[in-house]
Amino acid sequence: MARLTRVQQQARTRAAVLAAARTEFVEYGYALAKVDRIAERAELTRGAVYSNFPGKRALYLAVLVEMVESAGGDAQPDAPDGLGDALGRFARAWLERLPLSEETAAGGRLQLRSLAGVVDDDHGRAVLAQTARIEALLLAIALEGCPPQGSAQRRVRLGELVLTLLGGSGALAETAPGFGDPFDLARACAHLADLDLADTWAPPHLRHIRPAEPCGEPWTPPDRAVDLITGAPVGLDGDGVVAVLGARRLGAAEEAVRAARPGEPVTVVAATGDPAETGRLVRLRISDLATCLRRVFQASTWRNLRLVLDDTGAVASAAGLPGADDDTEAAVRIADGAIAARATGRGAAHAAAAFTPEPAAPPRKDTP
Structure with a gap:
């Protein structure tokens, strides 16, 4: 039998750990589960478990993510009747x-x-x-x-x-x-x-935010990312608004959605420097909700909104934000394959989405 490659062996080890962990958590619950017993169940060493997952919490979140993402929910349902x-x-x-x-x-x-x-x-x-x-x-x-x-x-x-x-x-x-x-x-x-909840969108702080700064830098994002809403790979090289929001600033996504032009793509990038726990927590919650949503609503419902997890910093770096972390709030407007404007700080998503370049000055007429 051909020898397994390192990547194949790593995937096999990871799968064995996750299967053993799920059995352990079902039997003992999170509080009483032991990493040593998980290693025994998987017929691996304790070190092999920790080489794939930094701790019990990361392992528990990984088990839940696998459960959610294997649940499906990708069928195209009939449109709701009201x-x-x-x-x-x-x-x-x-x-x-x-x-x-x-x-x-x-x-x-x-x-x-x-x-x-x-x-x-x-x-x-x-x-x-x-x-x-x-x-x-x-x-x-x-x-x-x-x-x-x-x-x-x-x-x-x-x-x-x-x-x-x-x-x-x-x-x-x-x-x-x-x-x-x-x-x-x-x-x-x-x-x-x-119910009539008299719902409106008018955050008072948006009147006082700093406008986005024009710029003309190149936009070279990663080739592919996974949209957590649809579960499908997406390209990030098109025009539109890209809001890079730390895991503790995700609520600002609506500021980009409401300020974007009709039909304009908005990409919300969830940034974190802790992929093992914070990244998995965000992925779990969004993927779990999206699985339910996809069973009711057609994929075209969110055709103008994408949500990707950037736990490597690749998208943030492409946006000129190499130090993005859980508290980051920044956004860029992409036009003609370049970064046309950038905003940082509170209200950045709204500022980038609302940015309109100043019209070019008309050519001067030479006076006789």
Whole structure:
């Protein structure tokens, strides 16, 4: 038999560790799981586990990411029949994660993608707060395309309300499995379509942000990236707005979305210097939501928005931001294959999206 290449051996080792870790977490839960037992299950050394994952939390997040990304959700569904239908169908897709009453506590938490006791530090909580905001934005964009559409009505608050209701049902399922009827929850979400939340978009700080600075630098992004919304590879070399947002600033994505010109592509780049934990946490939350969204809404729903994870710094560096980290907030406007403008600091995504180059001065006429 031909010898395995180093890359093949690495992939095999990683797969064995993930399979063993999933069994360990189902049996013992996150708190009581042991890396030594995971190594034994995988028939590997403890060092082999740590050479692939820096710690138990990174390993737990990797198991959840693999679960979510193998769940599918890529079929092209029929378009929802109105806002209420969309909310009900989304809720049913989300609620399929609820464990049955006979499920073990540890297995049920894994099925729920529970992060209780896993992400309990201030940094992790800040990242979760920001991912929740961008989750609400992604759901809102889909809902804003449902009839009755009105006059560009914002539905972010509705998205937040739905995710709050569903998230609460998940938290309750951890402590009281089997309580609450998922069909009732889905119907309740559908009825939220009748609420008038008077949702508007008018952040007061945007009036005071510094305009984007014109520039004419080359734009040479990586050849390919994966869009976490669709799960498909995308090119980043086209014109549009690219917002590079640290994991603790992801909520600023809406500033680019609302300021962009109609039909203009917006790429949100989630930047982090910690791919093993912070990067996986962002990827988990966005991929998990997107899997549910793709079961209800057609891929064209987000044709003007892409969300990619930049945990190597390649996209940030191409945008002239080699030191991007979890607190970065910057954006560039791409035109004709070059960086036409750049903005940094609070409101940068809005500034780059709203940038309009000054018209060229008319040629001077020679006076007789």
